[in-house]
Every structure is written in C-alpha cells, then in structure tokens.
Amino acid sequence: MTTSTSSSSTRxxxxxxxxVVVLVTINLRPFLTAPGPLGHTIxxxxxxxxxxxxxxxxxxxALMGIGGWLAPSALLRLGALTSIxxxxxxxxxxxxxxxxxxxxxxxSLLIATAGLCGAGVALVQGTMPGLIKRQSPHNVALMMGLYSAALMGGGALGAQISPLAMQWGLGWQPSLAIWAIPVLLALPLAWRALSLMHAKTPAMSATPHAPAASSGSDNSTGWLFRRRRTWLxxxxxxxxxGGYGSTVAWLAPFYQTxxxxxxxxxxxxxILSIAQAASALAMPALAGRNVDRRLWMVLALLMQVIGFAGLALWPDAMxxxxAILLGxxxxxxxxxxxxxxxxxxxxxxxxGALSSLMQGGGFILAALAPLIMAQLHELSGSWTSGWLYQATVAALVLVLVTRFNPKHYARVLAA
Structure with a gap:
C-alpha cells in the first residue's frame, strides 16, 4: 500500500x-447493533x-446525517486531529x-446516549473518506473497502458480544456500556497518527485539478449543493x-417473535454483519478493475431485494x-x-465533501426507515409488510444507480 502525504506534512x-483506519472505524457501529438482540429485555x-x-x-x-453535512466545515476549522x-x-x-x-x-436516557454516540460517529464518517483519498491516493478502492469492512465488522461484534455478555450474567446495561473500552483503546493510536498530519486540512496539499464549478478554489465546496448529482x-x-438501519433495529426482534x-x-x-464486512472488502476490490462500478452495484442491490423478500415470505426456510445474502x-x-x-x-x-454531503442527507433519510417499519408493524400486526417495503426500496435504488456512468462525472458536476 502506498501512503501519500503532502510535502509540507509529516509522512x-x-x-x-x-x-488507525481499522481500529477507529470498527468502533462506529457496536453501539448501534448491540441493543437489537437485547430488545425484549430493554x-x-x-x-x-x-x-x-x-x-x-x-x-x-439522523445525527450521523446532520454531522455529515457539518463535517467539511468542522474539518476546516478544527482539523482532523481534534475532529476525530x-x-x-x-x-x-x-x-x-x-x-x-x-x-x-x-x-429517554438510553435514547440520549444513542444520540451522543451518533454525534460522535458523524464527524468520523464525514472526514475519514476524504482523509483516505488524501493519504492513500493510489489505493482508494482497497482502503475504502477496508474502511467499510471495519464498519460492518464492528456491527458484527456489537450484535454478538453484547447478548453473550448478558447471557454470562453481566446485565443488559453493562453489556451495552462495554463498547466504551475499545474506543478508548483506539484513541491514543488515532492521536499519534493524526498528530503527524497538519492539524488543519487547508494546510495539507490539495489536488489542483478541481472542476471549473469550484471557482478555482480546492476548499470551495458549497457549489456541490447546486448539482443534481449530489442529490441523486x-x-x-x-x-x-435505510435497509441497513431497519435490519439492525428489527432483525433480532423479528426472529425473537x-x-x-x-x-x-x-x-x-x-452473521449478517460478517457477510457485510466480507462483501464490503471484496466488492470494491473487484470493482476496482473498472472505473464503472454499476454492474457490482446492481448485483449488490439484487441481493438485497432477494434477502428482504426472503425475510417477508420465507423467514424460516433458510x-x-x-442473512448472508442480505448482508x-x-x-x-x-x-x-x-x-x-x-x-x-x-x-x-x-x-471528501461530496461524500460527506451524500452521507449527511443519506443518513437523515435512512433514519426514517426503522420508524416506518415500526409503523407498518403497528398497522398490519406483522413484520411482513415492512420487509416487503425494504425489498421495493432496494429495487428502486437499483434503477437509480444505473445513472452513475463515470464518463459523465465531469459533465454532471461542471458549471
């Protein structure tokens, strides 16, 4: 792997x-996946x-979404060290x-703690992709796959270890609270690595080949709000x-019924989270052979359609x-x-700013999915309608991603 920094930054x-990428990222999901299996007890x-x-x-x-929109400004003002x-x-x-x-x-207190964790995750998710592109410019696909795999792997740890901890007599509250420990263990390593970089992103070298729409300034990102591609x-x-949020929230309670x-x-x-991690690592590597990623995106979305339909129609068959297919x-x-x-x-x-904007609005939108499923369950008396809803949404996204033709990237983002 090639590690690249600016000439003015310490390597x-x-x-x-x-x-740092692995150990920081692996801490971004356990707090989210741990409550589901303990849902009945909670x-x-x-x-x-x-x-x-x-x-x-x-x-x-939702806070991940709001924080994602604030991440570019926070990175400019605070720097990567303070932000992360x-x-x-x-x-x-x-x-x-x-x-x-x-x-x-x-x-209410439990929800408030979820909000604190979400606020913390928001800035990390909003800044890490841009840092990866800067630090590993020749290995972006591999590093983003590793980042995504660590994210999903952390989710697997939360889903598995917390219910085991409760089974071993730790109690449901300590079983949720234990995830503070690996975060604190990762902190010194993150501090060391980020302190080697410039404290503020503007001081780092910037690639000078920004599109014309950037008004000649690499740090100018407000124009992205005015592009249809950003919103797509x-x-x-x-x-x-939203499918991930619904699965994290309701898969375990669903099977407990x-x-x-x-x-x-x-x-x-x-198991679903491990399959997520494996796929998150493998698919970018496979897609890295071609700048057009649409074939792999369609394949991944077809798996989601089949997986959600399986939960709705044949939950006890296999x-x-x-779960592996859906993951x-x-x-x-x-x-x-x-x-x-x-x-x-x-x-x-x-x-990095475009990624932050995508994640910001995307997570706000995704946050509604678990509530929609809860409402559908209340109206219908079962989870079937909710899983079918997620299958339909995945099919809709499958249609939308066919528009991500790399030959048109410069044109759709141009002034």
Whole structure:
C-alpha cells in the first residue's frame, strides 16, 4: 500500500495509517447493533414500545446525517486531529453513560446516549473518506473497502458480544456500556497518527485539478449543493442505507417473535454483519478493475431485494443463508457508494465533501426507515409488510444507480 502525504506534512507510516483506519472505524457501529438482540429485555426494563425503541437507531442515524453535512466545515476549522479524537471521546461517553443505576435507566436516557454516540460517529464518517483519498491516493478502492469492512465488522461484534455478555450474567446495561473500552483503546493510536498530519486540512496539499464549478478554489465546496448529482447520490445512498438501519433495529426482534433467544438472534445479526464486512472488502476490490462500478452495484442491490423478500415470505426456510445474502448486498452496496462518491472528483477535499454531503442527507433519510417499519408493524400486526417495503426500496435504488456512468462525472458536476 502506498501512503501519500503532502510535502509540507509529516509522512504517516503505512502500518500506522492502516491500523488507525481499522481500529477507529470498527468502533462506529457496536453501539448501534448491540441493543437489537437485547430488545425484549430493554423494553421490559424501560417500558419502551416499538416506536420508542426505534429511536435507538433513528436518532443516531439522523445525527450521523446532520454531522455529515457539518463535517467539511468542522474539518476546516478544527482539523482532523481534534475532529476525530473529539468524536471518539463522544462515542466513549455515550457508551459509558449506558452504565447507570438500574432505578434511573429510563428509555429517554438510553435514547440520549444513542444520540451522543451518533454525534460522535458523524464527524468520523464525514472526514475519514476524504482523509483516505488524501493519504492513500493510489489505493482508494482497497482502503475504502477496508474502511467499510471495519464498519460492518464492528456491527458484527456489537450484535454478538453484547447478548453473550448478558447471557454470562453481566446485565443488559453493562453489556451495552462495554463498547466504551475499545474506543478508548483506539484513541491514543488515532492521536499519534493524526498528530503527524497538519492539524488543519487547508494546510495539507490539495489536488489542483478541481472542476471549473469550484471557482478555482480546492476548499470551495458549497457549489456541490447546486448539482443534481449530489442529490441523486444522497437519495440513493439514503434509501439503500435505510435497509441497513431497519435490519439492525428489527432483525433480532423479528426472529425473537419466531421463538429465537437473544443470543441466537444476535448471532444471526452477527452473521449478517460478517457477510457485510466480507462483501464490503471484496466488492470494491473487484470493482476496482473498472472505473464503472454499476454492474457490482446492481448485483449488490439484487441481493438485497432477494434477502428482504426472503425475510417477508420465507423467514424460516433458510435464515442463515438469507442473512448472508442480505448482508453481502448491504455491505457491498455501502462500500461501492462510498467509492463512487470519491470517484466523481479528483480533489481529495472536494471528493471528501461530496461524500460527506451524500452521507449527511443519506443518513437523515435512512433514519426514517426503522420508524416506518415500526409503523407498518403497528398497522398490519406483522413484520411482513415492512420487509416487503425494504425489498421495493432496494429495487428502486437499483434503477437509480444505473445513472452513475463515470464518463459523465465531469459533465454532471461542471458549471
């Protein structure tokens, strides 16, 4: 792997940068996937209904979206060191606050901790892709695959370890709070690597080949709001990621209604997350042979359509195989979207800003999906309508991604 920094920045060793990408990113999902398998216990302890419980996914995803829009400005003003290390502290605080006295463990407090974690994740997700393009310009596809795989791998850890911890007698609150520990362990390494870079992004070298629409300034990114392509990326990413949010929130509770235990349903969610991680790593590498990523995106979305239809129509037929198929579709599609957003622009600053805008609006849109599924469950009395809704959304995104022709990137983003 080639590690590249500007001539005015201290070189970050390749092994250190690789470690930071993995160890920081792996901490961005356990807080989100851990509550699902413990849902029945949490609802009994806090009195939360399905719609209230959906806020444990809805709020952090919405904050990830808002933070994604703020990330470019925060990076310019605070620098990568403060942005990312400060965000890690927020995640650790949010997880740790879940370890509160049992008598005060209300649903509102639990939702507030999810919000703290989501706010922390937002800035990391908004800044890391641009940093990856800057630090590893010759290995963007590989590094984005690794980033996405670590993201999904963290989700697998949360889904598997938290229910096991509760089964071993740790209690549901400590089983959620333990995820503060790996965040704090990753913090010193992140501090070391980022301190080797310039504290503020503008001081880093910028690729001078920005499109004409940038008004000649590599740091000018406001024009991206005026491009239809930005909104198409945002819409497609948001609709697709809603499937992930719904799966994280409701897959384990869904199978618990079929008689599965918390540990069994958590294991199924972990299997799905592992399949996500494997696909998130493999698909960008396979798609890296051709700048046109659409074939692989269509394949990933077809897997999602089949997977969600399987949950709706044949949930007990082959649940593990179906989870693997769905996970491969969700993970591969996520990493390909991250790569496609960076493909649109040669400038790391502007490509990172486009990725942040896509993630920002996309996560806000995706945050609604778990609530929509809860509402559909309340209206119909079953989860079938919700899973069919997600299958339909995946089919719609499949149509939208056919427009991502790399030959037209310069034209659609030009003034």
């Amino acid at each position: 970050v060793p390749a092994w250190l940068w690789l470690s 609802q009994q302890a806090t009195g939360m209904d399905l719609r209230s419980f959906s806020w444990l996914t809805l709020l952090p995803m 290390c400060g965000s890690l502290l927020l995640i650790a605080l949010g997880c740790a606050l879940r370890m509160v006295p049992a008598g005060t463990a209300t649903g 990326l945002l819409l497609s990413f948001g609709l697709m990621n 079929h008689g599965w235990t918390a540990t069994q349903s958590g294991s199924l969610l972990a 649940p593990t195989l179906n 491969m579709g969700l993970g591969g599609c996520f990493s390909l979207f991250m790569l496609v957003a960076l493909d649109h622009l040669p400038s790391p600053t502007q490509a």
